[in-house]
Amino acid sequence: MKPGEGAAGRRRKGGMRTRMPSRRGLSSWQLRLYIAGQTAKAAAAIENLQRICERRLHGRYQLEVVDLLKNPQLARGDQILAIPTLVRKLPPPMKKIIGDLSDEERVLVGLDLRPT
């Protein structure tokens, strides 16, 4: 799978919305946000996450948003229970952050982005 095509392929297959990094090759951060339906809480979480990422990981991250109502079978792979859950796939170790990501300080701690 060539870079660039992968995300598009996955989107078709799994129905993920993928936000590509602005600069290729630097996507050392791979994040996945699980939501269940386009709720207000989900929208808030996405917004919070995008804001943090743009500020701290600009151009270095890849973010997938997975809607479990559309792809319930995907919940098993990452052992998702709580909604919303943000999974840091890369860099290792894997981390899970639950909640609407409104507490920015804690999100940064959870993503190991502190201190800067």
Next chain:
Amino acid sequence: MANSSGRSSQRRSRSDPQPRCSIEKAWSGIRGLDEITGGGLPRGRPTLVCGGPGCGKTLFAMEFLVRGAAEHREPGVFMSFEETEAELAANVASLGFQVERLVAQKRIAIDYVRVERAEILETGEFNLEGLFVRLQHAVESVGARRVVLDTVESLFAGLPSPEVLRSELRRLFRWLKDRNLTTVITGEKGEGSLTRYGLEEYVSDCVLFLDHRIIDQISTRRLRVVKYRGSTHGTNEYPFLIDEGGISVLPITSLALEGAASSERVSTGLPRLDEMLGGKGFYRGTTNLVSGTAGSGKTSIATAMALDVCREGKRCLYFAFEESASQIQRNMRSIGIDLEPCLRAGSLRISSLRPSVFGLEMHLVAMHRAVEAFEPELVVVDPVSNLMNAGTLLDTRSLLTRLIDYLKVRGITTLFTSLTPGGNSLEETEVGVSSLVDTWLLLEVVRSGGERNRLLSIIKSRGMRHSNQAVEFRLSDRGFGFLDTYLGQGGVLSGSARVTQEAEDRAASAALDQELVRREALRDSHRRAFEARLSALRDEFEAKDAELVMEMEEVRGERDRTTRARTEMARSRQAFGASQAPAGKRTRRKEDGA
């Protein structure tokens, strides 16, 4: 009972002893539980199964699911919070559950939910929608009617904010109910509460409590229905066991005594004893007890009957809790009972086990298994009193009740022996089974005059005319010898006392015989004396009589001569009227002389 739902229980008559209920029930598939709960778990509602570690919660849940899928066409979802799919399948495979096959057939779905506290950080509001999504996905994938959540409480350890969890669990149970899913939720026992996180607050329909305790180093598992909304249920603690066939709850009272009573008879193998029992022995399919103190001959009587059954070409299963098979063989040979041919022919099986080898429930199962495999005509348990070592009095009694019921329903004749401790009343068995048995033989050892003698009597024998007499029996190398006890002026005697008394009786009787002979002789001589005197008297009389006759002849001759002479004189003197007055006087005198 073959009916499976609450609907059918509504049709039952009022006199039916089974629990009555108005809610629909789903067969749990767990042996015995459906009898206690009157049909199973509440259909479409959650049931909480709680207990300490190792009490069998997960197994209970798995059996509920597997049996539902395999036997009742109710597919199920197992949501495991503790063990992975592979672990679960492997753990229950030893119990004969083919989980992997059912999964492959899409009749069961297993979802392993792992929650690792260390990996999770909370950063704001959240809910457990992910769990719902997974559950729904699993339910839809197999068309599930049943769900297991094992152990949902792990979430409390794995996720922050218990308040959110509580409200989400409440929502989850509501969700399950709305989808009409029959659910088993397991929960770990807490300190002073049924579950550590108070799950019982949310599950209000049915709560079962499993207990695994060790009493005197022997483990016993018990199940109790803590609550069952909308249904009556058995409230006792029911022993249950886990074996190769899964869980078996043993409701003490569930087996109704419905077996048809046979009027066929089974010989005890001792003709004299048969004679005492209405001439024919025990009834087939009854429970019979031989009780007695140590050394009174219980095992001997039991083996005699076993041998007789085997000789008739039937099978006997002998549970020996005191002696090994070879020991019994050797001991019985000493009284002329050779078990070797029966053992070799396979008609007799001696199952020798120490009672303490495992708990009572396992004993019961082992016995059930052995009976089912061997299909005996006679089951001997020697002695039942030894089972006391494996449990409490109450447990033993309930075990025996269940064993008796089980054998009775199958029409198997049973012979129990029971050791009566020396100090107690003889007519009291340690296990208190006497009220459960149909025929009770009592063996006594009577000590008198420096010896012990065995007496056998029948305390009770239901449904037959039986002897009220005690008989003495002796064991020798020729087998059993029955002797009537001495019943006479000296009371009831046995042994040497009986022999002595009998000798005395014989002597007394001989003396009387002699007296009789003597009197007879006396009478004889008396008669002879009388007859002698009689004959002498007759002789005397006859002699006198003859003399008198002679004298009379002489007188008559004299008279004739005188008359003749007077007539001649008158004729010669031509006297006057000779025929007048003087003649009349003469006539009278003559008459006097005659």
